[in-house]
Amino acid sequence: MLRFGTDGVRGDADADLTSPLVVALGRAATRVLGVREFLVGRDTRESGPRIVADLARGFTAEGAHVTSLGVAPTPAVAFLAQQHGVPAAIVSASHNPWTDNGVKIVAADGRKLADAVEEAIETEMLAHVDDSVGPSTEGADSGRADLDAYVAHLLGALDGRSLTGLHVVLDCANGAASELGPRALTAAGARVDVINAQPDGRNINAGCGSTYPEGLQRAVREAGADLGLALDGDADRVLAVDERGGLVDGDQIMVMTALDWHERGTLRGDAIVVTVMSNLGLRRALTAAGVDIVETPVGDRHVVAAMAERNLPIGGEQSGHIVFADLATTGDGVLTGLIVADLVARRGVPLSAQAAAMTRLPQVLVNVRLSGPVDLERASVRDAVQQVEAELGERGRIVVRPSGTEPLVRVMVEAPTESEASAAAARVQAALEG
Numbered sequence: 001m002l003r004f005g006t007d008g009v010r011g012d013a014d015a016d017l018t019s020p021l022v023v024a025l026g027r028a029a030t031r032v033l034g035v036r037e038f039l040v041g042r043d044t045r046e047s048g049p050r051i052v053a054d055l056a057r058g059f060t061a062e063g064a065h066v067t068s069l070g071v072a073p074t075p076a077v078a079f080l081a082q083q084h085g086v087p088a089a090i091v092s093a094s095h096n097p098w099t100d101n102g103v104k105i106v107a108a109d110g111r112k113l114a115d116a117v118e119e120a121i122e123t124e125m126l127a128h129v130d131d132s133v134g135p136s137t138e139g140a141d142s143g144r145a146d147l148d149a150y151v152a153h154l155l156g157a158l159d160g161r162s163l164t165g166l167h168v169v170l171d172c173a174n175g176a177a178s179e180l181g182p183r184a185l186t187a188a189g190a191r192v193d194v195i196n197a198q199p200d201g202r203n204i205n206a207g208c209g210s211t212y213p214e215g216l217q218r219a220v221r222e223a224g225a226d227l228g229l230a231l232d233g234d235a236d237r238v239l240a241v242d243e244r245g246g247l248v249d250g251d252q253i254m255v256m257t258a259l260d261w262h263e264r265g266t267l268r269g270d271a272i273v274v275t276v277m278s279n280l281g282l283r284r285a286l287t288a289a290g291v292d293i294v295e296t297p298v299g300d301r302h303v304v305a306a307m308a309e310r311n312l313p314i315g316g317e318q319s320g321h322i323v324f325a326d327l328a329t330t331g332d333g334v335l336t337g338l339i340v341a342d343l344v345a346r347r348g349v350p351l352s353a354q355a356a357a358m359t360r361l362p363q364v365l366v367n368v369r370l371s372g373p374v375d376l377e378r379a380s381v382r383d384a385v386q387q388v389e390a391e392l393g394e395r396g397r398i399v400v401r402p403s404g405t406e407p408l409v410r411v412m413v414e415a416p417t418e419s420e421a422s423a424a425a426a427r428v429q430a431a432l433e434g
Helices: 019-033 048-061 074-084 115-127 146-156 180-187 214-223 250-264 280-288 300-310 333-347 351-355 379-395 418-433
Strands: 008-012 037-042 065-071 088-091 100-106 167-171 191-195 227-231 238-241 271-275 292-296 314-316 322-324 363-369 397-402 408-414
Touching: 019 048, 019 100, 019 115, 037 048, 037 074, 048 065, 048 088, 048 100, 065 074, 074 088, 074 100, 074 146, 074 333, 146 180, 146 333, 167 180, 167 214, 167 333, 180 191, 180 333, 191 214, 214 227, 214 238, 227 333, 238 250, 238 333, 250 271, 250 280, 250 314, 250 322, 250 333, 250 351, 271 300, 280 292, 292 300, 300 314, 300 322, 322 333, 333 351, 363 418, 379 397, 379 408, 379 418, 397 418, 408 418
Parallel strands: 037 065, 037 088, 167 191, 167 227, 271 292, 271 314
Antiparallel strands: 008 100, 088 100, 227 238, 314 322, 363 408, 397 408
16 A cells, blocks of 8 residues: 655555545645645656646645646655645656656645655555546646746856856756756766757666666766766765766765865865764764764765754755755755766866865665564674674674565665675675575
């Protein structure tokens, strides 16, 4: 049964996001939020138009008006929700394959809903999933022109500076920013080579984008570009590629940005927010420079909450989901990409040299898919984890956690060598599967 996870509801588009459930979700969200207007945007998945139509049926059945943004990145929808002061729904499964889809709902301030609100919507949805609802009695208005305001907002982050002279390769993952991403970078003055920007409904994230950056790394080397940027399907995250073709992940992007802002005296609070999955190398680099670290559980909602509580301007995840609190309410891959490109253009220092401010420890991540319930407190699992912790000491660390979006357990080990990390992760995996 469809339920809220760490990033809205998500699952197989046909098996999980059935029309009755999605209609019930639309009705439940309208009732619980007590609103009469919604924005709706989607990524490029084949199932997107059907799910948007089902949501609209649910919204309008409860008397709400719907404005459709069509294909639009998640951060663009969140920005416009905040600008118009109305809640919004985003139909996307982010970096998942095309067969999946999902629905994320943001409040009228452009931020994710509180857990208690999501729980209330879920309860209402499940209670009325079998209720009969006729076709929508009101067509959705088009809000495509509003995306121009979002592009203008992105360019405003450069404070009047230009990216003229910078050569960028942009991988759009055949996703929601396939048109908007190149438009923003070109308007900023960059020379842009665009790859994977021909969505067909089924090629989103398929061997491309931030999940599969190898093609971008080749493209940057072949073009002799200054850098590359790899978005994911809904463009709320980005990874970078330096001029040599080396991958620059979210941790390195946060280190570069934080150090630059710290040196310029603009890093409010002299601290950033990261999750438990951020590399130990990030912690060492920033601590040595006098920048503090606030650590949260995995999930951007935890990051954003900690940023708000401490009034900090930068927070994010190793995946490239980075939030600049003064400029966005959620992770924004295009915005982050512009900030990275601006660092290279403004400082006149190659991206590889800036990324070298952080030495990344070898990190091994193993996804363990289990057939039964997850029990991390089972004696054999607990003993295996404690043994790894004792062996690594301050030389590394281990994090074991259930996934919030998939039925598996993630085991992450950092150690001085990849072989040591792999061996430790394998022992914990064996204990989990045993």
